[in-house]
Amino acid sequence: MEDICSYALGIGQERSNYVEVKAERSFSNEIVLKNGKPETSGFDISYGLSVRVVVDGALGFSSTNNLERENVRAVVEDACSMAKAASRLIKRPISFSEEERHSNVSYRVKERESAIDISPEDKLGLLKEINGSIPGDVRLAGNLMNLNDDVTEKHYINSEGSSIHSLIPKISFFGFFNVIENGDSAQAMLEKGASKGWEAVEEWGLGDYVSEEISVLKNVLGKGKNPPKGSMDVLCGPEVTGIASHESCGHPYEADRILGREAAQAGESFVSLDMMGTRIGSDIVTLVDDPTIENSYGYYLYDDEGVKAKKRHLIREGIINELLHNRETAGQLGLKSNGSARCNSYDREPIIRMANTFVEAGDWKKDEIIEDTKRGVLINSFTEWNIDDRRYNQKYVSREAYLIEEGEIRYPLKKVSLELTTPKFWSSVDAVADDVRFFAGNCGKGEPMQGIPVFMGGPTIRLHDIDMGGSL
Amino acid sequence: MNCGDVVQKCLDLGADDVVCSNVISRRKQIRFANNEITASKVWDSSTMRIFVAKDKKVVANSIRDINEMESAIERMMKYINVLEPKEEYYGIASGKYSYSELQEEGTTVQEEDVIESVFSIADQYRAAGVLYNHKSETEIATSTGLNSYDKGSAIEISVRMFADKQASGHSVSCARNLKDFKPDAACNEAREIATMALGPSAGKEGRYDILLSPLCMGNLIDHIAFQTSAFYVDSGLSFFKDKIGENVASDIVHLYDDGTRKDGLGSSRFDDEGVPTKNTPIIEGGILRTYLHNTSTAKKHGVETTANAGLVAPEPTNVVLREGDRSFEELLEELDNGLYITNNWYTRFQNYSNGDFSTIPRDGIFLVEGGEIRSPIKEIRISDNMQRLLMNITALGNESRHIHWWEAETPCFTPHVLMRDVNITRSRG
Numbered sequence: 001m002e003d004i005c006s007y008a009l010g011i012g013q014e015r016s017n018y019v020e021v022k023a024e025r026s027f028s029n030e031i032v033l034k035n036g037k038p039e040t041s042g043f044d045i046s047y048g049l050s051v052r053v054v055v056d057g058a059l060g061f062s063s064t065n066n067l068e069r070e071n072v073r074a075v076v077e078d079a080c081s082m083a084k085a086a087s088r089l090i091k092r093p094i095s096f097s098e099e100e101r102h103s104n105v106s107y108r109v110k111e112r113e114s115a116i117d118i119s120p121e122d123k124l125g126l127l128k129e130i131n132g133s134i135p136g137d138v139r140l141a142g143n144l145m146n147l148n149d150d151v152t153e154k155h156y157i158n159s160e161g162s163s164i165h166s167l168i169p170k171i172s173f174f175g176f177f178n179v180i181e182n183g184d185s186a187q188a189m190l191e192k193g194a195s196k197g198w199e200a201v202e203e204w205g206l207g208d209y210v211s212e213e214i215s216v217l218k219n220v221l222g223k224g225k226n227p228p229k230g231s232m233d234v235l236c237g238p239e240v241t242g243i244a245s246h247e248s249c250g251h252p253y254e255a256d257r258i259l260g261r262e263a264a265q266a267g268e269s270f271v272s273l274d275m276m277g278t279r280i281g282s283d284i285v286t287l288v289d290d291p292t293i294e295n296s297y298g299y300y301l302y303d304d305e306g307v308k309a310k311k312r313h314l315i316r317e318g319i320i321n322e323l324l325h326n327r328e329t330a331g332q333l334g335l336k337s338n339g340s341a342r343c344n345s346y347d348r349e350p351i352i353r354m355a356n357t358f359v360e361a362g363d364w365k366k367d368e369i370i371e372d373t374k375r376g377v378l379i380n381s382f383t384e385w386n387i388d389d390r391r392y393n394q395k396y397v398s399r400e401a402y403l404i405e406e407g408e409i410r411y412p413l414k415k416v417s418l419e420l421t422t423p424k425f426w427s428s429v430d431a432v433a434d435d436v437r438f439f440a441g442n443c444g445k446g447e448p449m450q451g452i453p454v455f456m457g458g459p460t461i462r463l464h465d466i467d468m469g470g471s472l
Numbered sequence: 473m474n475c476g477d478v479v480q481k482c483l484d485l486g487a488d489d490v491v492c493s494n495v496i497s498r499r500k501q502i503r504f505a506n507n508e509i510t511a512s513k514v515w516d517s518s519t520m521r522i523f524v525a526k527d528k529k530v531v532a533n534s535i536r537d538i539n540e541m542e543s544a545i546e547r548m549m550k551y552i553n554v555l556e557p558k559e560e561y562y563g564i565a566s567g568k569y570s571y572s573e574l575q576e577e578g579t580t581v582q583e584e585d586v587i588e589s590v591f592s593i594a595d596q597y598r599a600a601g602v603l604y605n606h607k608s609e610t611e612i613a614t615s616t617g618l619n620s621y622d623k624g625s626a627i628e629i630s631v632r633m634f635a636d637k638q639a640s641g642h643s644v645s646c647a648r649n650l651k652d653f654k655p656d657a658a659c660n661e662a663r664e665i666a667t668m669a670l671g672p673s674a675g676k677e678g679r680y681d682i683l684l685s686p687l688c689m690g691n692l693i694d695h696i697a698f699q700t701s702a703f704y705v706d707s708g709l710s711f712f713k714d715k716i717g718e719n720v721a722s723d724i725v726h727l728y729d730d731g732t733r734k735d736g737l738g739s740s741r742f743d744d745e746g747v748p749t750k751n752t753p754i755i756e757g758g759i760l761r762t763y764l765h766n767t768s769t770a771k772k773h774g775v776e777t778t779a780n781a782g783l784v785a786p787e788p789t790n791v792v793l794r795e796g797d798r799s800f801e802e803l804l805e806e807l808d809n810g811l812y813i814t815n816n817w818y819t820r821f822q823n824y825s826n827g828d829f830s831t832i833p834r835d836g837i838f839l840v841e842g843g844e845i846r847s848p849i850k851e852i853r854i855s856d857n858m859q860r861l862l863m864n865i866t867a868l869g870n871e872s873r874h875i876h877w878w879e880a881e882t883p884c885f886t887p888h889v890l891m892r893d894v895n896i897t898r899s900r901g
Contacts, residue, residue: 040530047537061513082512121554142708178708263600264632384822467900
């Protein structure tokens with residue numbers, strides 16, 4: 001791995017102003033259970049190399065999984081010649097931010113038990129056990145469960161002398177369930193994920209998790225009433241706080257969106273550079289993105305440009321404080337990168353991504369917020385969601401929600417739809433609890449699309465006086 | 473090892489059914505934004521995909537480490553031994569097939585010249601987008617004696633023009649050869665929509681008749697096509713479940729999966745198990761005729777394969793919504809009062825089994841009054857039910873467009889579509 005990277009770097013250095021090389025070997029397993037029965041399972045093996053260069057201010061990228069030297073030479077030459085050809089059509093030569101060099105760094109996530117060593121039989125057994133935990137009185141229109149694990153070994157070097165080796169295992173569970181009750185139906189898409197070994201699935205308690213979530217759907221369908229209309233307080237459980245943090249804070253604070261680089265795909269942002277330091281939320285909102293949380297799904301210590309990862313304070317006490325940067329956007333703005341460049345495979349360019357995005361804990365207890373609420377809804381979890389491509393108008397439809405009256409939870413509600421702007425959401429927060437939880441997801445961005453593992457989370461928060469006028 | 477060698481090795485190690493394909497591709501991409509190139513990329517890759525069944529136990533793998541083929545096969549055969557049988561596995565394709573002729577390739581172009589023309593058309597507007605130019609070769613061999621080879625090329629551009637921060641237009645041009653590739657026309661269309669979108673006012677919630685552009689319909693068709701795959705139907709991820717022979721759309725809707733179209737980005741000579749691709753009616757006159765199948769799912773459902781393997785999940789190739797008889801002007805006239813929506817994104821289903829969903833219009837959205845496009849609006853959402861919307865299609869344009877981009881992963885051909893009584897919502901603060 002090291003040898004072929006060094007060889008490629010040498011070829012690139014002869015032809016470019018900057019070059020970085022990444023070799024990556026990964027092994028991943030997938031076990032699938034559909035409607036309680038084994039489906040096609042399998043594994044993927046991948047070993048390849050990519051090179052990213054700057055030639056005359058233009059960026060070139062190429063990759064291959066044929067690591068014969070002659071081919072690697074041709075691939076590096078491809079990247080350089082494409083960048084050279086593009087250089088006549090750039091207005092502002094790329095100038096990466098100056099960053100500290102990290103030589104001979106090596107890190108890995110320690111596993112108690114590697115998931116790779118667990119037999120497919122045992123993994124399938126786990127999924128069957130989860131299926132067996134579904135309450136017998138529940139009628140399902142369908143269910144699909146996947147258990148995935150992978151180990152990725154990366155070696156990164158650049159022409160500035162950085163050299164970083166990492167080995168990160170990940171494991172994840174996905175379950176789709178559609179429950180039928182009272183002539184109606186509702187779905188849940190449940191995810192767990194961690195940068196960990198097999199011990200993660202034991203900690204997750206997947207059987208209890210799935211059976212509880214399915215019972216919630218049955219209860220909402222059986223006993224849920226239509227949501228109230230008019231103005232009221234809205235309590236967002238950690239899962240809803242998490243998706244809102246990701247969609248309406250993490251994404252619009254990506255500097256590449258703000259500068260227009262993703263305009264034709266993921267879009268731009270309602271946030272502009274002159275909004276730095278201005279208020280977006282109430283003063284009890286502090287929202288961060290932190291890749292360094294051990295064993296988190298979005299974990300890394302060095303990003304895919306060789307920059308050391310750190311916690312980023314996107315909103316500090318309600319004020320727009322920091323954007324997510326890579327070396328290109330930081331260089332353009334005369335800043336330092338905050339280590340946000342990630343790619344999901346050796347054959348994808350690193351772009352600005354979130355890692356683990358969440359609202360920091362506040363002073364309230366969840367029960368205190370409920371007791372303090374005269375009329376409102378508690379949205380514990382969501383099913384449908386989306387947001388516009390400037391990250392300004394968002395919608396979350398509940399999977400589990402309840403009516404609150406005079407400080408007490410009264411009864412479940414069906415399909416509560418929260419549809420509001422980003423400034424309204426964050427400026428309406430008047431209580432933040434201390435019950436921070438994280439939820440795993442795969443964030444989509446980039447062209448070609450790069451799904452990347454993240455955590456989204458936070459505590460229960462209350463939005464004061466929200467117009468909940470009816471929508472589907 | 474070539475595909476035939478892999479098949480033989482798997483059979484030697486005890487496999488019952490084997491399908492092996494090898495895709496070698498070279499793909500170039502130029503990304504651009506703010507009227508400059510932001511990255512130029514080239515991917516060379518070789519991916520071996522192996523599907524093996526033994527005693528109804530089934531494994532599908534992809535190998536992108538060319539030095540590990542032998543060991544990967546041995547690992548796979550050990551892996552399969554400890555799995556449990558898949559009850560609903562009914563084998564792979566067998567028989568004698570004849571394949572269509574190889575298509576001529578022709579997408580050699582100086583990519584930077586195409587981009588330079590984009591910037592020239594953009595002029596004072598901001599242009600962002602992506603150009604792809606790719607070539608691939610696919611070899612396939614199966615344990616039932618199927619052997620074939622395919623090669624293809626494609627060139628496509630997706631371009632978004634901004635007249636202002638909140639006034640944009642988007643268009644695409646997708647082709648398998650240069651003669652069908654019209655990047656300048658796409659740029660001009662995107663620019664024209666952006667100009668019309670200048671100065672949008674806030675949209676209002678309510679029920680509207682709407683005219684959807686091919687780009688917008690392409691996104692919806694992508695989601696509809698996914699839900700016609702027998703795998704997702706059986707998983708409860710489709711509102712088409714148990715609807716074969718039933719009315720699922722208005723009677724002017726004719727929807728096909730056509731893997732044989734010479735101009736389709738999703739076309740190929742054979743599917744992932746070596747069956748020659750077909751032109752399959754999915755919906756005819758509003759009636760659901762079939763799901764998309766591979767050999768195994770077809771046998772489970774008691775029908776013939778539609779040549780849409782995916783060996784795990786059947787997949788659409790090119791989805792074709794048959795054009796109607798209305799010109800664009802006639803559609804506007806028929807719409808009378810309503811909305812014209814030129815693009816959308818972020819389509820999400822609240823419930824796959826009943827079709828409740830929402831999606832967000834983006835780029836030019838226009839109020840239509842008295843059959844004329846009047847003024848741009850912004851910040852609305854379609855929040856409705858897909859089954860209902862399919863039933864509410866009342867007219868189709870007479871010109872079909874080839875759509876494939878970031879928000880429409882399945883290549884499709886679709887005209888403008890007129891839908892009645894669509895629920896529009898927006899933020900309430």
